Amino acid sequence: MLKQIEGSNAVAQAVALCRPEVISAYPITPQTHIVEDLSALVRQGKLGNCQFLNVESEFAAMSSVIGASAAGARAYTATASQGILFMAEAVYNAAGMNLPIVMTVGNRAIGAPINIWNDHSDSMAMANSGWLQLHAETNQEAVDLHIIAFKLAETISMPVMVCMDGFILTHAYERVDIPTQQQVDSFLPPFAPMQMLDPDDPVTMGAMVGPEAFMEVRYLMHQKHLQALDLLPRLVDEFETLFGRRSGEMVAPYRLEGAKTVVVAMGSVNGTIKDVVDDMRGEGAAIGAVKVGAFRPFPLSGLRYALSAAKRVVVIEKDLAPGLGGVFASNVRMALRGLPTPVYTVIAGLGGRTITKAALKETFARAMADEIEDPAFLGLKREIVEAELARMHEKPRSGPMAENILRQMGLVGYRL
């Protein structure tokens, strides 16, 4: 049913349709509305016997869904930013134990400086935890990805993160088609755990594994990701036949025909990119775009195929590996290894910095002329960083750089 609703609210409804049995919640912006809405649904008895745990930290949130999943329940939680770092140890643990947990990440920057706005530093920090990571472009996709995520997770018994851009999606009102319960039920069967804690068939879960077998355990986790690479597209097709929509594609090309320059990005920024591509195509530029919908497993071959005709690739990413540049971009390069195609990294939208059509257009233009630095920083306030660098050079001052910058800007009022 079509609704004009907030992203968080839509996701909460989608999760509810998946009939979760245990939900753990700890508040952190911008994920909070999702669990708030779920707690209401549980209280209203709309989720049957579902247990809602108000835990004392993200660490406990992940830990409790680990326990719930190990005990055979369909378990869900949501977090963001500092929260995912606080639960990091348990995030790795859940993957190590092959527990099919689904978690929403309302992507947000990581401090210091503390910042509540969107970028991808948080989920990127967990890139190698063993979790599968799906990225939503729209709230419709966010809704659909959660339904797909539970099935994906439970089929190969691995945990899945559904990443959606904080505020940009979580707080955006837009048109979303909320599936019916019957649709979801026909797609997602009840959870049949691969292993579970049961007095009638006891097992020991979470053994200590030494050098004699640890490599094998890790190798098998790698294999699970490779399985997911085959499984996910099938689920996407299955989903399309049942729901009439195509959601969750790992590699989604846009106007690649004859594109010499291809922009690659994850998440909500793809919408803006498509508008820019349309504009530039209108002006005769040979540009196209590829949306990457899964960061883990990373669709190496799918992406390589999509980019095979490109003369150059521009990666827009909301993350920075200081001293290296792009994390996502490095993965894209991995997909193109052996090919001469230049891959330009554009670091954009860190800490919620606005990504405007204009800025993108200007950047793509420079890239097409191969006149772009790598990495490039979209909308970076040059004068400020240069002033700060100069200041640090003449008399290094201790204390957080951010404050020094603010002091310089003498910020008053609000500017776009």
Added chain:
Amino acid sequence: MKKPFAITLDVSTSLANHTGSWRTSRPVYVHRLPPCNDACPAGENIQGWLNKAEEGDYEAAWRILVRDNPMPAVHGRVCYHPCESACNRARLDAAVSIHAVERFLGDEALKRGWMVPPGADTGKKVLIIGAGPSGLSAAWHLRLMGHAVDVIEAGAKAGGMLRYGIPRYRLPREVLDGEIARIAAMGVNFTFNHKVEDLGALMAEKGHDAAFVAIGAHLARRTNIPARDAGRILDAVSLLHAVEDGAPPPLMGRKVVVYGGGNTALDAARTARRLGAQDAVIVYRRTREQMPAHEEEMREAEEEGVRVNWLRTIKEVDEGEILIEKMRLNDDGWPEPTGEYEKIAGDMVVLALGQQTESDFLARLDGVEFDRNGVVKVDASMMTGHPGVFAGGDMVPSERTVTVATGHGKAAARNIGAYVQGRTWRHPERPELARFELLNTWYYDDAPATVQPELDLARRQATFEEVVKGLDESNALFEARRCLSCGNCFECDNCYGVCPDNAVKKLGPGKGYVFDYDFCKGCGLCAEECPCGAIAMVPEEG
């Protein structure tokens, strides 16, 4: 369940890991010798029968008891119970009142008429001379072995000193008779009022394979005291015998002075009180500490009004008064005369200066040797110099108590039993003593000794009713359960419980436990926490 590799495991798979290989020393179950058993002259398995009594299985307890001593009811009354002096529990609160439980079991047996069948007939015949505790004990054990037994007794009844030396207020005769009857019922032939003159001839005639001589020591030792009227002096043995025969001398209202410091002296004095003597005074040449009489009896005597003149000797017996000399202890602790005299009132003197044995008839057997005052020499097997003739009880060198005598009877029986089969008896090796230090006494509940009820004094002084009463069933049970079971497992499950490796297997009630050396790491917790010291740690062979 399709489990993930390595991170998820099947349960109890660690049983494949035999941690026993870590062990450097191993626990083993042992039986150590309880101090009570060690101290018992009759060689009773006290811990053994207490263990049954703890469970309330009194008959089983009694049956273990009479394997070593046929007269528990008697011993529960007259034994001076060295077992209790040795009892480890004395170091906790008070010794287990073993004699009281023994007496309870003995009385139960008499009440319920428990019997023991004799052993299968061996065709061997043994002659026993003297039906005192030694002889009776020997007879019992020989019958258990299945040998035929003839007992010849000079007196009119069996019992010896039990009957003629121990007053009935300490040993009621129905008890004595009851236990003797049970021995007789084993198929022992008694001949009474027969004094053996020629043992050799007698054995040859009746075809005995061996003889055990246990005629005791009934001859009162006399001392020369000047007296106007010798009638005023008699000896304790005769006094007690006369009382037993129902013809006591008239003592009503008289002042009796008993000379001596042994148990017999006390018996004489207490008997005199009961015969109506208005006063019973003991004169003893040493101090209370040096007195050989048993402390308890001394206490009872004093309660009954018997007084004692310590460090005195009798010099002269006169009409109504007696001259006594004060003594003093010299540096070696020996009494010596001081030359100071005093007079005390006294109508009659009873001498209780010990007894001698009348063993002259043995002298006719070649090989038999004696030492001073007619005590017969025996070897380790209790055999006299004459092959096949054994001797025991008061007539051989040893402490003269009923229990020692009873022990002699058992020992003699074992040696005789072996002898008639052409073998020699070897006493089994004595296990390590279960010292107090080997116990973990934390585990024993606190429980002071039960006190046996006593007859109130008035009646005590007037009658020959038994002074010390027995325990009732619940008290006997209580008392039995105070036993620490030193050195012997009583199945408290501690070893089974405290093993961090589940390396102790419990076999069920009465069956005890075994160690599973596949998993025992040798930590020693079981041995350390065993209350009774029944587990030892022994080093593994390196």
Added chain:
Amino acid sequence: MFQIRIHGRGGQGVVTAAEILSIAGFMEGQHAQAFPSFGSERMGAPVMAFCRLDEREIRLREPVMAPDALIIQDTTLLHQVDLFQGLDRRHGYLIINTTKRYDELGIGEYVNSFLPHHICTVAASEWARKFIGRPVPNIALLGAFCALTRRVKLESLQEAVLEKFPGRIGEMNQKAAAAAYDAIRLN
């Protein structure tokens, strides 16, 4: 595509206004997108929210840089924040919650270049006080927006208001919206 930017202060329902407007648009079958100026602003702090209306799917995620319509809920912001940024004076719409005249607000000259039927002041807080009992001007201003721009029908707005605020609050807001709507339609 028609883009709206709403300025106000925390607590004045700025974000809610954008959301309700998007719902109203959705009810007319339009594609609509509403989102706040993602901030952690508290009560009283300057905030803004955005709304886009279009016949086609809206993929653009940037804030509204060049609004077709600007709604100002609180004139005290006029000289603190660069409110008019990106607003096209020749075609754009301007709706201000005030009882004052433009020159009283010190923007007399600025508003001269607007088309007369593209600009209005509304006593939204007064309507709100009258019908709701609290000076929350957001819905009344939307009523004026409908009247002025005709981008969304008043009926759709009323429906959206009721969806967001079922019951009495909704009805009172509907009254305020209608009053403001009529006030604009009439002059």
Added chain:
Amino acid sequence: MTQRVKFYQTGTWTVGNRLLDAEKRTVQATTERRNALTSGHRACQGCGEALGARYAVDAALAAANGKVIAVNATGCLEVFSTPYPESSWQLPWLHSLFGNAPAVAAGVAAALKAKGRTGVRVIAQGGDGGTVDIGFGTLSGMFDRNDDVLYICYDNEAYMNTGVQRSSRTPAGARTATTPAVGPHPGNPPGQGKNPALIAVAHEIPYVATASVSDLHDLEDKVKKAMSISGARYIHIHVPCPLGWGARSCDTIKLARLAVQSGLFPLWEAQDGEITKVTPIRRPVPVSEYLKLQKRFRHVLKDEAMVAAIQDIAERNIRRFGLLGQGEE
């Protein structure tokens, strides 16, 4: 002559007692006990934690007739019981992390509730480090939510798994790898540490108790009672560590006993925020009797003031909990 008519030789001091009525005997005394932690585990000789774990979990299993799921924090107990490919556990068991056992258990309990698998009970267990230090936040959260979990802490007073480092349960004066017996104030500084059982009481959860491997009857009674209650429950069990304490492996139980009898480890019980029962000291001993059997206190014995300070701690416990008889029996 009034004597107690019933008297059982060793009463309830020993693990079993053939003279005792069956219902008064311990789970450990029976041949039907489940040995939740079975043979072949790799705990040190005389490990108090291995013993305490079997005592407690067997009692829990008996109380819930076998329907128990256990969650385990990282630590000695976990490492010595489940090194691939062998597990010593005989019940469903889950180890996640060092500091999250209470939260994991809360999740298991929630799942059971959601699944309607009533009758299956959840216990969580860990050492003092995992419980009182790194896991304390999640423990407090579990208490706060009153999750239906019995949490059992096996307290051996230091981080033994990592090589005997100081924890917030390490007693005053004790030497550990991070509180070495050197300098002017050797060993663990007095005046530090925390009492998790009392903090649990402050959460006003339904049931809190302390127990010792030296008093099995008391321990089993407490586990049994805890299992009869639902909601968050906490039992803190003192389990000596021969390795970490520098004691003979055969002294494990003796040490636990001396800790109780000296007053250093009081045994008590609390319900809904109030202390309801105290196990009185049976045979009082000076703390020196306890200290002298442990190398970790060797330096302390040379320092009279320090011994006195530790004695004061014991005296305070004795006063505070009324350990000399005032406690109900």
